[in-house]
Amino acid sequence: xxxxxxxxxxxxxxxxxxxxxxxxxxxxxxxxxxxxxxxxxxxxxxxxxxxxxxxxxxxxxxxxxxxxxxxxxxxxxxxxxxxxxxxxxxxxxxxxxxxxxxxxxxxxxxxxxxxxxxxxxxxxxxxxxxxxxxxxxxxxxxxxxxxxxxxxx
Amino acid sequence: xxxxxxxxxxxxxxxxxxxxxxxxxxxxxxxxxxxxxxxxxxxxxxxxxxxxxxxxxxxxxxxxxxxxxxxxxxxxxxxxxxxxxxxxxxxxxxxxxxxxxxxxxxxxxxxxxxxxxxxxxxxxxxxxxxxxxxxxxxxxxxxxxxxxxxxxxxxxxxxxxxxxxxxxxxxxxxxxxxxxxxxxxxxxxxxxxxxxxxxxxxxxxxxxxxxxxxxxxxxxxxxxxxxxxxxxxxxxxxxxxxxxxxxxxxxxxxxxxxxxxxxxxxxxxxxxxxxxxxxxxxxxxxxxxxxxxxxxxxxxxxxxxxxxxxxxxxxxxxxxxxxxxxxxxxxxxxxxxxxxxxxxxxxxxxxxxxxxxxxxxxxxxxxxxxxxxxxxxxxxxxxxxxxxxxxxxxxxxxxxxxxxxxxxxxxxxxxx
Numbered sequence: 090x091x092x093x094x095x096x097x098x099x100x101x102x103x104x105x106x107x108x109x110x111x112x113x114x115x116x117x118x119x120x121x122x123x124x125x126x127x128x129x130x131x132x133x134x135x136x137x138x139x140x141x142x143x144x145x146x147x148x149x150x151x152x153x154x155x156x157x158x159x160x161x162x163x164x165x166x167x168x169x170x171x172x173x174x175x176x177x178x179x180x181x182x183x184x185x186x187x188x189x190x191x192x193x194x195x196x197x198x199x200x201x202x203x204x205x206x207x208x209x210x211x212x213x214x215x216x217x218x219x220x221x222x223x224x225x226x227x228x229x230x231x232x233x234x235x236x237x238x239x240x241x242x
Numbered sequence: 243x244x245x246x247x248x249x250x251x252x253x254x255x256x257x258x259x260x261x262x263x264x265x266x267x268x269x270x271x272x273x274x275x276x277x278x279x280x281x282x283x284x285x286x287x288x289x290x291x292x293x294x295x296x297x298x299x300x301x302x303x304x305x306x307x308x309x310x311x312x313x314x315x316x317x318x319x320x321x322x323x324x325x326x327x328x329x330x331x332x333x334x335x336x337x338x339x340x341x342x343x344x345x346x347x348x349x350x351x352x353x354x355x356x357x358x359x360x361x362x363x364x365x366x367x368x369x370x371x372x373x374x375x376x377x378x379x380x381x382x383x384x385x386x387x388x389x390x391x392x393x394x395x396x397x398x399x400x401x402x403x404x405x406x407x408x409x410x411x412x413x414x415x416x417x418x419x420x421x422x423x424x425x426x427x428x429x430x431x432x433x434x435x436x437x438x439x440x441x442x443x444x445x446x447x448x449x450x451x452x453x454x455x456x457x458x459x460x461x462x463x464x465x466x467x468x469x470x471x472x473x474x475x476x477x478x479x480x481x482x483x484x485x486x487x488x489x490x491x492x493x494x495x496x497x498x499x500x501x502x503x504x505x506x507x508x509x510x511x512x513x514x515x516x517x518x519x520x521x522x523x524x525x526x527x528x529x530x531x532x533x534x535x536x537x538x539x540x541x542x543x544x545x546x547x548x549x550x551x552x553x554x555x556x557x558x559x560x561x562x563x564x565x566x567x568x569x570x571x572x573x574x575x576x577x578x579x580x581x582x583x584x585x586x587x588x589x590x591x592x593x594x595x596x597x598x599x600x601x602x603x604x605x606x607x608x609x610x611x612x613x614x615x616x617x618x619x620x621x622x623x624x625x626x627x628x629x630x631x632x633x634x635x636x637x638x639x640x641x642x643x644x645x646x647x648x649x650x651x652x653x654x655x656x657x658x
Contacts, residue, residue: 092656093272096605100598105657131597132614132627155627157595158657215601 099211099218100158108158113168115151126228126239128220133160137228145176157221159212164225166205176233182206183226190219255552260637263288263544267637274607277642282427282455282586282633283611284477287541291481294540298533306532307506307523321532324539325522331542332472333463334489338521341495342535345486346454347377349473350421352488352525353450354381356498357471358419364390366418369447371396371409371433372623373426376616378452382421391418398623402578404431410441417447424456428615428631430561430583432460435467443468448494454478458635459557459585461550464489476534480635481541485534488525495521502527553636554584560634560643561587567647571654577629588615588631594657596630602653608646 120138127134133156140149150168154161171179185202188194189210196210212222224239231239261267266286269276278286298320304313306321325340334340343349362368368382372395379393386393394417396409413420420442425432435451442449450471456462458479464472471494476485490498500507500518504527509517518524545553564587568574573592590596596612603610611631614621621627632646 093605096602099601100657108657130613131595132618132621133595133597134627157597159598218597218601221597 095211095214099215101208101211103205103208104158104162104211107162107165111152111154111161111165113149113151113165113172114153116153117149117151122232122236124228124232124236124239126224126231128156128160128224129240130220131157133157133221133224135160135164135225135228137164137225137232139229139232141176141233147171147174147176147179152225154225156224157218159209159218159221160224163209163222166209167225167229170204170206171229179229179233183230186226187223190222255548255556257556257637257639260548261639263290264637265289265292271607272605277606277608277638277646279632279634279638279642279646280609280611281458281635281638282478282615282631284483285458285480285635286637287482287537288480288544290544291537291541295482295533295537298536303533305529317532320536321530324535327539327542328487331546332457332487332489333465335465336492339489339492339495341488341490341522341525342530343473343486343488343525344484344531345475345477346452346473347381347475347486349471349486349488350378350450350452351381352501353471353473353490354385356501356525357448357494358382358385358389358391360497360499362386362389362391362418365416366391367394367414367416368392369394369396369409369412369417369420371404371422372398373404373429373431373617373620374421374423375427375452375454376618377454378421378423378450379619382419395619402429402576402624404429404433404579406434406437410437413438413441413445413447415445417442417445419448419450421450421452423452423454424462425453425459425584426578426617427455427586428588428617428620428629429578430586430588431578432456432582432584435469439468439470455585458545458553459550460554470494476538476541479538479541479545481538482531482534485531485538487538492521495525500527501525504528506530548636556636557585557634557638560638560640561585563640564632564634564643564647567644568650571647571651573654577624586631586633588629590624590626590629591654594654596628598657599630599650599653602657603646603649606645606649608649610646 117138117140121141122139125136135154137152142148150172152164189199190212209222212218227239264286302316304317306318329337329340394412396412439449448470451469453472453474457474470491472489477483507519507524507527509519575590577588600612613628
């Protein structure tokens with residue numbers, strides 16, 4: 090069976106690797122920030138805990154999830170990207186990422202800002218899967234804005 | 243006099259002839275042959291149904307039960323003839339017992355709002371099963387909140403099989419209504435309706451059967467089942483969307499207050515008082531889905547020509563093959579029983595989410611459903627957020643099943 094280029098682009102080796110062995114998986118015992126994300130359409134569920142320093146820098150991030158390869162890989166990549174960044178930087182990164190997966194901006198112009206997140210741009214060809222990639226980020230925003238439950242609906 | 247459309251003599255079943263009747267099956271998504279295995283969500287439409295709807299708009303379109311002009315009479319005749327076809331198809335005794343609705347969901351909401359509000363009291367019980375579709379859960383929750391009635395839920399066994407005794411033992415003097423799926427949209431279990439009706443009637447309770455997943459797959463005769471209400475949708479039996487049926491026993495329907503108010507459901511309106519129209523019009527406020535009702539009737543005639551027993555025998559082969567092949571793939575867990583399932587095969591795979599499976603198979607031209615199938619309590623029972631589901635129709639082939647399972651096997655090798 091021939092795999093289409095879109096499929097190979099969606100499920101790149103980096104994504105499958107983060108899906109099979111997610112980084113920063115688990116929970117922080119006494120987090121400063123916490124939120125749950127939920128996609129009612131597919132039942133994806135993510136729990137995100139953060140440790141934010143007094144100077145507004147994300148010292149640690151952990152997640153647990155029940156979900157598809159895309160949402161899990163996206164969460165794993167997200168935690169890697171945000172640890173060490175200031176909250177304002179993280180907000181900007183989310184905006185860039187959201188823009189990147191929902192528009193057709195030339196990927197090469199986004200490489201510098203998005204770093205490793207660029208591998209998730211394959212969802213562009215799969216409109217129903219964009220929410221899988223953005224669920225961890227909506228959950229992050231929710232956690233930083235006081236916690237609670239984020240949904241993609 | 244019970245005349246049932248299922249008794250029409252059948253010719254030999256040839257799936258290729260059937261396939262030729264469904265224009266959409268010629269589609270080639272992503273350049274691959276379409277393998278449509280999402281029939282429990284909605285079925286495709288045969289040419290005769292599409293043509294009937296087109297013809298209606300080209301030659302007959304008018305409002306029904308209103309004008310005395312040529313087209314209005316023609317449309318009214320066609321609409322009422324459609325009702326008669328439905329009556330015969332499900333073996334109802336009287337035409338007044340056939341109410342057209344927008345679909346199964348509206349049929350159930352009609353009973354919950356009308357019968358429920360008039361009959362339920364605090365402490366009364368409504369009995370459901372754990373595998374009901376949300377459309378046979380939420381309307382009862384809404385009416386329970388308003389009336390003080392309580393929901394009771396018949397469980398599954400731990401291995402996902404269903405023991406009818408567990409349901410029967412929950413029917414008590416407090417039970418006012420039992421609302422159950424005839425066929426589960428996830429498990430494919432066929433519920434034995436007769437013993438449920440017998441026990442329910444013995445305690446004075448009424449029985450509503452959600453036939454959404456049943457009517458296209460097995461011959462239904464409401465007089466034999468003796469259920470009080472039977473609900474189904476047109477679009478799941480090769481008919482158009484936007485049309486459904488509520489069968490109700492005449493005495494019950496007579497005793498129930500109207501569901502919605504408006505034109506067609508009245509006899510005389512003054513600002514002081516309104517008298518309502520006779521059955522079934524009392525429950526059909528506003529301009530009904532006329533073309534859709536006529537399209538549905540054509541679909542039922544089409545199904546009857548082939549014969550539901552013939553269809554059921556073919557689909558049984560498809561489902562058995564699907565279950566057998568799935569059993570050969572490591573870490574695939576079937577939801578529900580291996581045998582005795584109708585129409586649907588739901589499963590989960592360790593370490594692979596159903597959405598990834600659905601995306602992967604979609605690009606091979608295969609349509610299947612991934613998600614909670616509007617049965618979240620059942621997903622909770624199995625401890626999974628979602629499942630994948632193949633669901634068959636009469637136009638599916640054994641080759642399609644084999645192609646889909648081999649694509650699934652490749653998908654799992656790739657993703658795991």
